Amino acid sequence: MANLSIEVGGLKYPNPFVLASGPPGTNARVIKRSFSLGWGGIACKTISLDNSKVHNLVPRYGKLRWDESDRKSVLGFQNIELISDRAFDVWLDELADCKQAYPDRMLIASVMEEYEKDAWVEIIERTQATGIDAFELNLSCPHGLPERKMGAAMGQDPKIVEEVTGWAVQASKVPVYAKMTPNITDPREPAQAAVRAGAAGISAINTILCVIGIDLDTYRPMPTVEGYSEPGGYSGRAVRPIALRQVMEIARACPDTIISGMGGIETATDAVQFLLAGAHNVQLCTGAMIQGYEIIEGLCEGLSKFMDDRGFKKVEDLVGKSLPYFTTHADLVERQLAAKRERAGEANRDEMWQGNIASETDSLTAENEKKRDQ
Ligand SMILES: Cc1cc2nc3c(=O)[nH]c(=O)nc-3n(C[C@H](O)[C@H](O)[C@H](O)COP(=O)(O)O)c2cc1C
Numbered sequence: 001m002a003n004l005s006i007e008v009g010g011l012k013y014p015n016p017f018v019l020a021s022g023p024p025g026t027n028a029r030v031i032k033r034s035f036s037l038g039w040g041g042i043a044c045k046t047i048s049l050d051n052s053k054v055h056n057l058v059p060r061y062g063k064l065r066w067d068e069s070d071r072k073s074v075l076g077f078q079n080i081e082l083i084s085d086r087a088f089d090v091w092l093d094e095l096a097d098c099k100q101a102y103p104d105r106m107l108i109a110s111v112m113e114e115y116e117k118d119a120w121v122e123i124i125e126r127t128q129a130t131g132i133d134a135f136e137l138n139l140s141c142p143h144g145l146p147e148r149k150m151g152a153a154m155g156q157d158p159k160i161v162e163e164v165t166g167w168a169v170q171a172s173k174v175p176v177y178a179k180m181t182p183n184i185t186d187p188r189e190p191a192q193a194a195v196r197a198g199a200a201g202i203s204a205i206n207t208i209l210c211v212i213g214i215d216l217d218t219y220r221p222m223p224t225v226e227g228y229s230e231p232g233g234y235s236g237r238a239v240r241p242i243a244l245r246q247v248m249e250i251a252r253a254c255p256d257t258i259i260s261g262m263g264g265i266e267t268a269t270d271a272v273q274f275l276l277a278g279a280h281n282v283q284l285c286t287g288a289m290i291q292g293y294e295i296i297e298g299l300c301e302g303l304s305k306f307m308d309d310r311g312f313k314k315v316e317d318l319v320g321k322s323l324p325y326f327t328t329h330a331d332l333v334e335r336q337l338a339a340k341r342e343r344a345g346e347a348n349r350d351e352m353w354q355g356n357i358a359s360e361t362d363s364l365t366a367e368n369e370k371k372r373d374q
Helices: 028-037 088-101 117-128 158-171 188-196 237-253 268-276 286-291 295-310 329-373
Strands: 006-008 011-013 017-019 041-043 061-065 074-079 106-111 134-138 176-179 201-204 208-210 232-235 258-262 281-284
Touching: 011 106, 017 295, 028 041, 028 088, 028 295, 074 237, 074 286, 088 106, 088 117, 106 117, 117 134, 117 158, 134 158, 158 176, 158 188, 176 188, 188 201, 188 237, 201 237, 232 237, 237 258, 237 268, 258 268, 268 281, 268 295, 281 286, 286 295
Parallel strands: 017 041, 017 281, 041 106, 106 134, 134 176, 176 201, 201 258, 258 281
Antiparallel strands: 006 011, 061 074, 074 232, 208 232
16 A cells, blocks of 8 residues: 655655545544544644524525436535634634544644734634644625625735735744635736745635526526525536646646635545646545545555556655646647647658668569579
């Protein structure tokens, strides 16, 4: 079995698989269970100082399946879930408890606050006292929070990303990751802003705004809450190609920055693609929710097999291996023209070669005929 351990930015993970912020890390019980199953790290459900402002709804999930008779055949997943509605003090006790129970696993505190320096400094200082290993700034939740100028409302404005990340970096003694929203034209701009502010890493992507469907009997959009709905965050395997592209773009734009890649990862094969596209580790949320936390076993086995089969000694050797093969359309055109010219040249050379053989054969034949006639 290949060695799956990684060290990124001073953080040591037993394997590169991290549970992404969301239901999989919603309290100490599930975090500890996930660590016991073998997850290398967990970003807890996003926490804030004042949970009284967080009102979660039921239902808050919607699913797009390719086979309605198969519960697990989920192509895409919508949520209108907010950040954690559990009290900050409870979280502080639970984070300390999880870190104590699993000191060798990476515990990342996902945090979010309003656009106010004191609030960010307070949440960073009080949370880091629990012993967590890193912060992930949620600058990317696309629903509910932007109405309070939080989440994606910050992540869509590179100036605010730079300012808020700077507040967190100055207050933090551990590495700070900024989590990006994909709901933006150019994902490189906020990522570069976070790097300028001193972020150790970029996490990408959060969910993509969507409407999962409309009920044809009631004409109501889903998930339907008291007859109404709102656009929510799309995740799961349907978003994987979009996430892969954004991770690749960010990795190229921020070459010296750690990238934690996510969006639709469910298998080791998916994870390898993110590593090849420049991610240093990978996170999963929807995949673990739908397939179960136990998928960690198959993820580790699959990655290990891939590495053994191809002779990779370290996970790091996969990181960014495919990046040199991304280019521009104009360059592709040039390359194709050059390849066609080369092939045409080869064809000409072949023709000449064939021609040479023919003439040599002709002269040999003529010579032989002459000899026979003598
Ligand atoms: C139900 C649900 C709740 C989520 N809550 C959070 C959250 O609190 N904080 C956060 O940063 N991301 C949150 N996310 C986003 C995920 O961490 C992840 O960025 C996104 O879902 C893409 O990865 P996936 O396709 O593996 O789920 C949530 C996702 C889902 C599906």
